[in-house]
Amino acid sequence: MSIMLSKEDQALYEKALNYGKNVLYPAGLDLEKSSELTRKMFLDMAKNGFCGLGIPKEMGGKGYNYLKSALIYEGLAYGDGMMSFIMQLHNNISMEIATFYEGISEEIKAIVPGLADGTKTTAFALTESVSGCDPSATSSYAELRDDGYHIFGKKDWIANGKDADYYNVMVKDGKDSKNMIMLLVDKGTQGLKFLENRERLIGNGISCGSLEFDNCIVPRDRLLSNNGFKEALIAIDVARVFTPAIAVGIAQRAIDITAEYLSSRVSFGNPIIKNQGVQWELADLSAKIEAARWLVYRTASVMDSGEPVASIAAKNKYFGTEVAMETTVKCAQLFGSEGFMKDSRISKLLYVAKMLQIVDGTTEIQKIVIGRDISRKFLKK
Ligand SMILES: Cc1cc2nc3c(=O)[nH]c(=O)nc-3n(C[C@H](O)[C@H](O)[C@H](O)COP(=O)(O)OP(=O)(O)OC[C@H]3O[C@@H](n4cnc5c(N)ncnc54)[C@H](O)[C@@H]3O)c2cc1C
Structure with a gap:
């Protein structure tokens, strides 16, 4: 068993490291002040091959394994930790949508290429004011009615919450249920509102705050998993x-x-x-x-x-x-x-x-x- 990196892995790390050093690091201090610059840099990272890492090639991604992806995030973070963070967050959610959930609809599959090339972005909505470390205390819920899932509740601390095109949302399967489900919600869906952008110690080029779901209706085929927890x-x-x-x-x-x-x-x-x-x-x-x-x-x-x-x-x-x-x-x-x-x-x-x-x-x-x-x-x- 070799515990050395392969030449291919080493080359990927160095590519990310050089990009981090030469592109992200010089922009670093300005990124903090501007969401436009952050978005521009995100798209540039995508253009340079750092988006869609875990998505299979046939779905438009890079098809990299976890080791290759980790090496890339380490290299990018040497240039800018927050840009590496937001890219891995998006890449994780995208890979999960593309490959983790069984029986997803053709409509959901159709959004994957846009996630893989970074033209569309994602957010992961789990945390609530009542459930930080303990997601089993989730209070948001969805009710399945004739026209789809009706979502009620509030999520907190959602990175990219204002700007994402798609939200991967964990809610209870009914108000009194203990089971959780995972739903994909599109930006602009009626009843979905981004409430506030919290100023943080770092990463203010990336939005982060609360999402309100006030009878937000998503079609049945937006169910990603019945086993959300x-x-x-x-x-x-x-x-x-x-x-x-x-x-x-x-x-x-x-x-x-x-x-x-x-x-x-x-x-x-x-x-x-x-x-x-x-x-x-x-x-x-x-x-x-x-x-x-x-x-x-x-x-x-x-x-x-x-x-x-x-x-x-x-x-x-x-x-x-x-x-x-x-x-x-x-x-x-x-x-x-x-x-x-x-x-x-x-x-x-x-x-x-x-x-x-x-x-x-x-x-x-x-x-x-x-x-x-x-x-x-x-x-x-
Ligand atoms: C910049 C940023 C981005 C984020 N992005 C997202 C996102 O995109 N999506 C999302 O869903 N969430 C996101 N979060 C939320 C994050 O995941 C939660 O803040 C985190 O899980 C902790 O929850 P909490 O802040 O409510 O802490 P609490 O649960 O209130 O805990 C407070 C303190 O008590 C400690 N503690 C709690 N329980 C125990 C225990 N049993 N034993 C010992 N110590 C304990 C904790 O470790 C912590 O130190 C983000 C947070 C930040 C700061």
């Missing part, structure tokens, strides 16, 4: 392969800009990086990033093999995002007062790391999954 958990496992890849990309960028800064910044007559204490800090963080990187590759490979992934995906999400958080906090310290600037490169990386610890299951939720997996094995005895 299970499908939502599977979708989250997919994200737990990729968000740590983004975490590794931003952590590596943090190390590199810090080392560069400390090589030119002089204190007591010497470049600060010459201090052994500083080098040891960078060494410590670099070793952890390398470990996180290979955990991402391992998790992606397990996903590709079809083996159960929940536990290793939780470890991956927990460890990769923790390493990114620790790295960016410590690197911000090494920048001194420059690291305290709201719009500095290092503080922006720190904000992305914090976001990655919250989305797709918080750090605490990952520990719950890992801890349960350990205890289950021994409690059986």
Whole structure:
């Protein structure tokens, strides 16, 4: 068994890395201010081959496996963590629509090429004000009537919520039901409203806020799955392969800009990086990033093999995002007062790391999954 990347995989990583360095990074600070620029950059990423990664070729996608996709997100994130994040979010939802749900209608299949080339975008609507970490507490519901599903309720914190063309929405199958279903809702459907755009620490070029469903009617053939809860958990496992890849990309960028800064910044007559204490800090963080990187590759490979992934995906999400958080906090310290600037490169990386610890299951939720997996094995005895 080889644990080296193939030449093809390495080449894909380098392609994404170069794009990240040469296109995303220079635009980085402006992206924050402009949703138009963010959209333009998204389309440019699509044009350069970073959209539709997991969608089969015959459906208009790239047909990449999880490992290839993870390598691409890591490379893109080295240029801009938020652009990598929004692309992987869209790619995940698109791949799931294209390949995960059995018996989807021809009409739904027909939207896949537009998702694969990025001309149409998606959002994933699971979270509610009453159900963040605990999706089983979902209160939104749909009623099946003669003319289709009537959806009622409110979703919260939906990334790309204002701009998506299609929403993958999890609701209860009836007001008093415990079962959840997954529905595809088109932008502009009557009864669907984007309520507010929340200003966040980072990623404000991407909309994020609440969606209201007030008797929003979608045809029966927009049902993606009758088993919405299970499908939502599977979708989250997919994200737990990729968000740590983004975490590794931003952590590596943090190390590199810090080392560069400390090589030119002089204190007591010497470049600060010459201090052994500083080098040891960078060494410590670099070793952890390398470990996180290979955990991402391992998790992606397990996903590709079809083996159960929940536990290793939780470890991956927990460890990769923790390493990114620790790295960016410590690197911000090494920048001194420059690291305290709201719009500095290092503080922006720190904000992305914090976001990655919250989305797709918080750090605490990952520990719950890992801890349960350990205890289950021994409690059986
Ligand atoms: C930028 C951003 C984008 C997002 N995009 C989307 C999106 O596109 N679609 C979507 O559906 N959601 C999205 N979310 C929502 C995100 O998934 C939730 O915020 C996340 O699941 C946490 O939920 P919460 O904020 O309600 O935390 P809460 O559930 O209120 O938890 C609060 C704190 O308590 C901890 N906690 C909770 N339960 C336990 C426990 N049993 N044991 C120990 N600790 C616990 C949590 O880890 C957390 O630290 C997004 C969030 C952000 C910040």
